[in-house]
Amino acid sequence: MKLRYLLLLAWLPACTDPATTASTAAPAADARFDHFKNQLLLELWRLEPDFALSQGFHKYDSLLVIPDAGQREREAAFVAAKQHSLAGFGLDSLSAGNQTDYRILQNELTARRWRADTLREWQWNPAAYNVGATVGELLNGRHHPLARRLRNISDRLALAPAYYAAARANLDNPTPEHTQLGIEQNKGGFDVLGAGLRDSVQSSSLTRAEQARLMERAGAARAAIEGYVEFLRRGVLAAGRARRSFRIGQALFDRKFALEIQSGYSAGQVLALAQQHKRDLLLDMSQRARRLWPRYRAGQPLPADTLVLIRQVIDKLTLKHPLRTGFVAAIKAQIPVLSRFVDAHQLLTQDPGKPLVVRETPLYMRGSGAGASVSAPGPYDKSADTFYNVEPLPADWPAARAESYLREYNDYTLQILNIHEAIPGHYTQLVYANRSPSLVKSVFGNGAMVEGWAVFSEKVMLDAGYGNNSDELWLLWDKWNLRSTLNAIADQRIQTQGAREADIVALLTREGFQEEAEARGKWHRATLSQVQLSSYFTGYTEITALRDEIRRREGAKFSVKKFNEQFLSYGSAPVPYIARLMR
Secondary structure: OOOOOOOEOOOOOOOOOHHHHHOOOOHHHHHHHHHHHHHHHHHHHHHOHHHHHHOOOOOOOOOOOOOOHHHHHHHHHHHHHHHHHHOOOOHHHOOHHHHHHHHHHHHHHHHHHHHHHHHOHHHHOHHHOOHHHHHHHHHHOOOOOHHHHHHHHHHHHOOHHHHHHHHHHHOOOOOHHHHHHHHHHHHHHHHHOOHHHHHHHHOOOOOHHHHHHHHHHHHHHHHHHHHHHHHHHHHHHHOOOOOOOOOOHHHHHHHHHHHHHOOOOOHHHHHHHHHHHHHHHHHHHHHHHHHHHHHHOOOOOOOOOHHHHHHHHHHHHOOOOOOHHHHHHHHHHHHHHHHHHHHHOOOOOOOOOOOEEEEEOOHHHOOOOOOEEEEOEOOOOOOOOEEEEEOOOOOOOOHHHHHHHHHHOOHHHHHHHHHHHOOOOHHHHHHHHHHOOOHHHHHOOOHHHHHHHHHHHHHHHHHOOHHHHOHHHHHHHHHHHHHHHHHHHHHHHHHHHOOOHHHHHHHHHHHOOOOHHHHHHHHHHHHHOOOHHHHHHHHHHHHHHHHHHHHHHHHHHOOHHHHHHHHHOOOOOOHHHHHHHHO
């Protein structure tokens, strides 16, 4: 599942990492660098108030930036100035923690210019523009009293017509897939400005004049959104103006992989590792399936084809699944079970004061192909709720499609999903990330570390005996882990090798044992993203290698709990940077 984590962050004094205390770096250099980091973030929040909002920094909640050429020029000037200042610091003069922050900022600034100047997604992705999403975050927040949040919403909505006018002007031959996503998500944003906003306004302490002004602006914003959706539907799709391929090609993929994943491996090396890991998993699955065959296929001859053998056992196991109407409830019920297991087996220390709220995914977040995600608070807003977003099965799905989806998320796999998304996966990792004294490591969190930890945490649980070491659960974890592995393979085959939908569906259903509904959903998701699908396997592989290295070094003294807590203590930094600090 894709992680959609909104690190909702309030201003905290900067300090350096724990590694600083053991450093011989000059204190003056670190103090100067800490000041630079603080100033960079403060200037960034004003430049990008939507990003600030997503980080929980609420000083600029009333601002809606018009995404025009002037804004892109301001962003370019910001990056150039910060790159110049960053070059003035000697890396060796900084503490270990600040050296990591230096590298993170250096990569972030480089990536920003590359995305704007080379990838140029602002030209071909209509889904990048959505006023309703930020309004939804403000409306559902608890950071300010309702009246203040509504005034901020009112100020933002006043600029919605200009915002969408700039969005239209930016678009040039977008992809059909991103155009359709832009239509769906803006329709969801349109819903945010309806009854929910009206009820909040009526129950607020706003004056009558303020209420009237806000609702007038909301009406104009709804008209702007409606006009944008119609423009995308008729003026772009129907008019044949969406012709760009969603495939970015080898050169762009390799560069994006390097900038976003920040791995010790290249994209090509990850592909080779994934191919080998697939073979290892299939071997383990064949052995477990043979042991389970007499229990689930008693009296039937063993198939000669190993893939058929594994599939026939899995088909029996996946018959156990939640009811269509009870999918979200089944997830809620499992969370306390996972928490108790982590405590009982001392896998890491949990924070009972950080709430986890399971909810149906808001409409403006749906349509990307991620059935479950986490929206988590960060160090600026530590008391805010963490949301575990779950998309309920659409009411218009036919029974066969719903059954296929539920078999994919059967009783066994649903437990692994909850480990991944919640405890001790994304939810737990992001709680730990909030404690990192480095805001840089939280704000510019590395997706491969975040997703890699979630995958790694699944095996931590099973290695500790979760599920009583049953072959059933291990077999379906193998299948789930194979999914992360095939994500990396499919990502590159689709984006760089021209793989067709039929090719990918065949790969995922035959060699990955996925239900067809899941496989087609993965194809859809792969047409809307690049590189992100490679983050799971890459991060998992690097974290596992680091754990194995430290376990070999420490021998009998190795502690699972100590490793997990130390690894998580460095925030959401790239795994190679964490490895350097842990060594």
